[in-house]
Amino acid sequence: MNNEGYKRKKLAVKIFLTVIMAIVSFTMLLPFLWMISSSFKDSFSMFDYPIKWIPDKFDFSGYKKVWGGEEVDFLRFFMNSIKTTALSVLGTFISCTLGGFAYAKIRFRGRNGLFLAKLSTMMIPSQITMLPTFMIFKWLGILDTHIAIWLPFFLGQPFGTFLMRQYFQKVPDEMLDSARIDGAGYLRMFKDIALPLAQAGVSVLVFLYFVWSWNFYEGPLLYIHSTKLYTLPLAIKFFTDEYQTNYTAIMAASVSMTVPVLILFIGLQRFFIEDITSSGLKG
C-alpha cells in the first residue's frame, strides 16, 4: 500500500517535470515557429498582435520572391552553398581520416610531437591566423573565389583529426597485424579495416562538418566580395541589410536555408547523438 503510494507520487513528479520541460522546450522552439509562420505571411500581417501562429491565409509571395529568380538569384546562392559545403566535407573527410589514422596507428618518428603541435593549434584564436591567411590567399590569387572557402578543409582541421584519432585508436592492433602478414600496406589496412570499423566516427565527422560548413560565415565574409559568389549565410545577411522591410522574403530564405540541416539532423540524430556528445567532452 505504502509502496503503491510512493510509486504514484513518483509518477506524478515525473509528469509534472515533463510538463515543465515541455514548456521550456516549446519556448526554445518559438523562434523557429515564428520563422516558419512568418515566412507564410505577407509583410503587413506578420506583425499582427496577438500573434497568429497559423496564418489565416497562406501567403507564398516570400517563397516566390526567393525561388522565383526574378529579383534575386537565390538558387545560385543555394548551389554555391552546396558546392562549397560538399567540397569542405570531402576535404575534411580525406584529410582528417588519413591524419587520424596515421596519428593513431602508424609508428613514424616524430608522431607524438607533431600530434601535440596539431592539437595545440586549437587553442590559438582564429583572429591570429585570420589576417596572415588572408594574405596567403591574396598571394595565391584565390581571394574572391570559392577555393578560399574550401581549401583549408583539405588541410586537416585539428578537431576532426583529433576526433578520428580517437576512433581509430579503438581499432584492435591484431586485426591490422594479421592484414600486414597477408601483405597489406597501410593504405589497404586503412581502407579495408580501419575505416569501416570507425564508421560511427566518420558519421559524426561528416555531420558536424556539414553543419559547420553550411553555416560557415566568417570565411566567406572575409574572402568573398562578388555577389554572385555568395554562399547562403552571406546572401541572407546581405538581404537583411539591403531589403530590410521585406521580412517575408528574408524569412522564407532563412527557412529554406535551415531546412536541409534540420532534415539531416532529425533523420540521422538517433544514430550518433551519443557520439557527438562524447566527442565533445573529449575535445
Added chain:
Amino acid sequence: MRTKLTSIELEKRKLKRRKQLKEDIAGYLFILPNLVGFLVFTMFAVVFSFLMSFTDWSLIKKLSAVKWVGLKNYIDLFSDKWFQASVINNLWFLLVVPVTIFLAMIFAFLMNDKIFFKKGFRTILYLPNITSTVAVSVVWFTLFNPRMGPVNQLLMALGVDNPPQWLISTVWAKPCIGLLMIWKSVGYYSLLYLAALQGIPKQLYESATMDGASGVKQFFKITIPLLSPTTFMLTILSVMNNFKDWSLIQIMTEGGPGTSTYNIGYYIYYVAFRKSRMGYASAISWVLLLILMVFTIIRFYVEKKKDF
C-alpha cells in the same frame, strides 16, 4: 664466430631501420595534408602575425612599405577607448556564462531519467546550436522590433508604456544578444552534462532516496558536486568563447549602437577589415591570445591538481 654474430646483428639492424623508414614514409604521406596545413596556415601564420604586430601594416599598403614601429601598437592599446569599451562589454557578456551553465545543468538533470520523451527534448534543445546565426538573426530582428515586434506588443499590452528599444538601445542590446547566446549554446552544454551524468552511479541516488533525501536535495548534494569537473571545463570554454567569438556580434549589431556590443574578438575584425589597420589588429589578437592563455593555464593547473 664473432664476426658472424655482428653481421647477423647488422643485418637485423638494417632490417629494422628499413622497417622504420617504411613506417616513416607511410606516416608522413598520410599526414601530408595535415602537415602542410599546420606549417602554412598555423606556423607561418603565427610567426607572420607576431612580426606584423610590431608594424604599421595595413591593407592598402604594399608589404615592402610596411614600417617597424616597435611596441607602439601595444602601448596604443592602453589609451584606446574602443578597446577599453570592448573589454568592459566582454566582462558584461560573461554574465551569460553562469546562466547558460546553470540552465544546462538543470535540463540535463531532468533529462537524465526524470521525465518522459527525453530523446525528443534532447533533439529540440540541440536544434538552436546547429542553426545558422544569420538565419536566426532575422528572427531576433523581427521579434525585438521596437515598434511592431511581438515582444514589445506583449509588453505594451501588459501595460509597459515605454518598452525597451532592444537592439537599437545602448542599454538593452547587450541582454538581447546575451539571450541569443544562451539560446544557442544551452542545448549543447546540457548534452555534455547529460553524458557526464550518465557516468554517475545510479546506486548513489538510490541510497540517497532510501535515506529519505528529496530530489532537490539530491541535486544539490550529489549532482552538482559530481558534475564539477564538467562545470569547470564548460565555464572555461564558454568564457574563452565569449572573448573571441565575433561573428554573432557582426551579424546582429556590428558592435553598435555606439560601442555597446563590441567584444574583443569583434573589435579585432573591425580594426583589421573596417579600419584596415592590420598591424594594430595583430597586436590586439596577441593580447587576446594572452587572455585566453591565462584561462588555458588555469584549466590545465586545476585539472592536474584536483585530479578530477
